[in-house]
Amino acid sequence: MNLIVSTISQGFIWSIMAIGLFITFRILDFPDMTVEGSFPLGAVTAVSLIQAGHSTLFSLLIAFVFGCLAGFATAFLYAKLNVPILLAGILTMTAMYSINLRILGKANMSLTKPNNIFNQFGLDKLPTNFNGIVLGVIVITVIIFLLIIFLNTEKGQAVIATGDNETMAASLGINTTVMKFIGLMVSNGIVALTGGLIAQQNGFADVNMGIGVIVIGLSAIIIGEVIYPDVPLSVRLITIVIGSIVYRLILMIVLQLGFNTNDLKLISAIILALCLALPTIREQFLKTMRNGVKTK
């Protein structure tokens, strides 16, 4: 039971990162590799600041701001200097590795201060692992609420239009460059915030903890879409949370079956590949079934 609660707790916290990734991957319609650098950036920023005596909330705020700056760097390369988005993300991600090392001063650091966000504000009084669920629900609710409000503003609609059809958006006078900056900055801000939360939950920050986070985020998004296809944008944000929890549960089951933890990233990639291929497999299956019926 404790294992399931812990898994659900992880699903909630990681879904925040997936929501951040959703802004670039689905709304702006491009894959942003920056997240593999902004995630550890948030982690090292939060841990460094907490270790330096700052409050946990302040550390998360700064993690968010730094994440926005990482997004700004990618947006500048992509939207101003016309570097292809994949390359722009990889460049920022690579640069972030050195910056993260500079911030942390070493490759990893443990949180030795007694306080972290998971044992403050009364969360420590909750049963084991429920603090993660409660905190996750609170943060997700706030982020989804703010995102829905933003996406329903004229500016938010302009961001959606930019990702949907840039030619049309530009011909309607929308400054698509600014919209890409907004999307990338908010996205990476949220991803870095999640990095800060995960570091506090795990009790350490490591400059390598960003490896593979894009796969985790995409899995949550895709699983959510497979379970709940054709839903409005606001509902889709909630499906990401469900997708993230389902993904974590699948991983837990796989590990319970006796797979080696060293194979976790391989398993993650296979799960994502299966989810991505599922619509095609389903279509092929239905086609075969229809043809089979016709033959009969």
Added chain:
Amino acid sequence: MTPLLEIKNAVKTIYNDDDNLNILNNINLTIKPKDFVVVLGTNGAGKSTLLDAITGTNELTSGKILLNGKDITDENLAKRSRHISRVYQDPKSGTAPRMTVAENLLLAKRRGLPRRLHLRHLKENMPEFKELISNLPTLDNRLNTFTEKLSGGQRQTLSFLMAIIQKPELLLLDEHTAALDPQTSKDLMELTNKVILEKELTCMMITHDLSDAMKYGNRLLVLKKGQIILDLNKTEKDKLKEKDLLQYF
């Protein structure tokens, strides 16, 4: 009367290693308010490049563009979009597929204006949108449909409505019926003509359809190799037969 649009000595050159090509070759053109100018020409004649230069999608190599007497040559696409709207040939080019018909119309309603951090007020605009599509059977009751679910004809009709929902000073139609089946093309062309006349719009329409070129508009231009080789007013145009136009291709 001040011309609505003046194009002066417009040149657009494409620079190649071995050969430079003038897509627009010293074009001079004046369009009066309420003119409905039909533009004909072979592929590569420079028609779309001329529209690109007017909207600001593509900069001129040299020359000037004036709108209502004001030089807009150095204004960007966003600034020009306050006055100029355009419908493209591809039905997919003019709409956002993952937004609903109403959301697309609302985006177009703020054409050229800054996108603020204000709530978009979709519900408040619904009566106006319903009125707008009320006489269009293809889009009736489709306001909440995602645009990607619409047919090419429906999407192009929506693109056209988006272009005129805020009355543009200049409407540019870039073969906007070319990708549609004959009946849908005819329906959209009739709607286009009706709206242009009712709203007294100034319009430039590119087409390859000679019968449409003869039937619609009060002025006819033929472009060839980046130059205007024929410019007829309504009276001159009416004297012309469709087959007479073939010699210019």
